[in-house]
Amino acid sequence: MTVLLTALTCICASLLLFSSIVTILSLIANPKKPTSATEERDMALIITAYKSVDLVPQLLSSIYRSNYSNYHVYVVADDCQDCRDIEENPKLTVLKPATALSSKLKSIKYAVTNYVRNHDTSIVLDSDNLVHRDFLAEMNDYRECFKAVQGRRVAKNLDTFVASLDEMGEIYHNYVDKYAPYKLGSSSNLSGSGMAFSTSLLESFLFSEEVEQLMEGVIYGEDKLFANFIVEKGHQIAYHYDALVYDEKLEKKDQIKRQRIRWFKSYFINLQTAASLAGVGLLKGRVGSVFFGVVSAFPPLFLLVLGTGLLTLIAVFFNPWLSLILVGAAASFVFNFLFVLWLTNAPKPVWNALVKIPLFMFEQLKAMLVLHRHKGDFLVTQHSKSVNVEEVN
Structure with missing residues (x-):
């Protein structure tokens, strides 16, 4: 004993x-920071929405205010009945799959296969996110040196103690699991949104044999799957502390259990x-x-x-x-x-x-x-x- x-x-x-x-x-530690990019890379912004697009107009508004112009937005409205609140825009394509995908990874793949042109960089966002006006420009700078970059997610709501506790965990993990490893020459973990990738790297993951096999069932922890794939390929995932994405935190106590069940499943599958x-x-x-x-x-x-x-x-x-x-x-x-x-x-x-x-x-x-x-x-x-x-x- x-x-x-x-x-x-x-x-x-x-x-x-x-x-x-x-x-x-x-x-x-003092990692080398990329210098400012000399030109704007062509970016695809993928917004995954499931059953509701109610918050998408606010996210689109924040994107349109960006100090950046070379991008196109793809909203994947998975199992969403009404998209009338999303106003048309030359920089926007709304995609409505014929059958429910019920998977974030499948939604991302659906967007990539429906690109209106070849994009250098692909950025993944959740429908409840908002982006800082400098977010795209900051990501553009880091893409000069890295094929994968995780931005910093911060709370857009702290009006309940549950939201504050949720943000507390995010702050801690942002530093210990993402920023510190990147500063020490390793890779940041991915957060599920606010992520920028070389489109060729994203495509190689989405169309890999391993991911193709997973497409038949429920997929947990797609961010962990992709992070593992990137590191296995010998690439470093950077963490950009100044690339801000505002993320909705849990508002009520009864939301905690459902979110954590999904996270725990992802953890044990990834272990x-x-x-x-x-x-x-x-x-x-x-x-x-x-x-x-x-x-x-x-x-x-x-x-x-x-x-x-x-x-x-x-x-x-x-x-x-x-x-x-x-x-x-x-x-x-x-x-x-x-x-x-x-x-x-x-x-x-x-x-x-x-x-x-x-x-x-x-x-x-x-x-x-x-x-x-x-x-x-x-x-x-x-x-x-x-x-x-x-x-x-």
């Missing part, structure tokens, strides 16, 4: 300390691939691949915290010194979490929501306990927060 407990303590303490070490190292990336990278001496694989395999934070608490209680009865190690590692993790919020200038509503973290964790635990009941469910999260870009810029 003591040997097992010691091993579990080492694993748990290492995971808790890992994020702190990554944050510290990122503070002294084997992430471990494989780290293992292959270790064998081939690819430090960036190892780092990316470890970050991708990192457990959900609430599971790590609950596991640490349970293990600490057990250790008190068998080996108190191990419990002290866990308490010290947990303290380091908590300090790092708060430090990241401070470092990234987290807004006041996020700080005020810290006391509600246990409630958020409880809702995630409920989601974990019912994972097995949602096999074959697309698990879409409904968004309805109508906000104009002037209100968040």
Whole structure:
């Protein structure tokens, strides 16, 4: 029992300390930033909408205000009955699949196969997003050096404690899982929206044998699939901190479980691939691949915290010194979490929501306990927060 407990303590303490070490190292890292692009690349902006296009007009309005002109927008209105609120525009194509796709990845592929011209760059957005007026120009700069770039998603709504807690997690993961790895020479994880790719790279993924096989069923974690594909091909995924995409955060407590079920499914499906990336990278001496694989395999934070608490209680009865190690590692993790919020200038509503973290964790635990009941469910999260870009810029 003591040997097992010691091993579990080492694993748990290492995971808790890992994020702190990554944050510290990122503070002294100084990655080379691309210089300003000399010309505008031709960009395709893919907006995936499922069952509703109610928020698409606001997103389109923010795009049309961009300090950038060489683009064309594709709205994939999947299973959407009414698109009359979307005004016609020379830079816009609205696509309505004949049959429901019920998949973000299928919607992206549908848009690519219906491009009106050959685009150099493809950008993926969700229908509830808004973009900063400099977003496209910022992405254009980074595309000079990188085939894949993740922009920074920030909240467009912080009017409930649930939204603030959702944004709190996004802020932390934006830094620890995306920005810090990129600064340290590895790859950022992808967020599902606010992503820019070389169109040729996107097409090679969409029409790969692996993805073609997945198209027959429900697809979870398409962003993780694509990120793994990019890293396996030897490319680095950059993270552009100044390329801002405004994302709708959860408004109500009952939305948490549905979203987290989808995220947890994606995590567990991706776990084997992430471990494989780290293992292959270790064998081939690819430090960036190892780092990316470890970050991708990192457990959900609430599971790590609950596991640490349970293990600490057990250790008190068998080996108190191990419990002290866990308490010290947990303290380091908590300090790092708060430090990241401070470092990234987290807004006041996020700080005020810290006391509600246990409630958020409880809702995630409920989601974990019912994972097995949602096999074959697309698990879409409904968004309805109508906000104009002037209100968040």
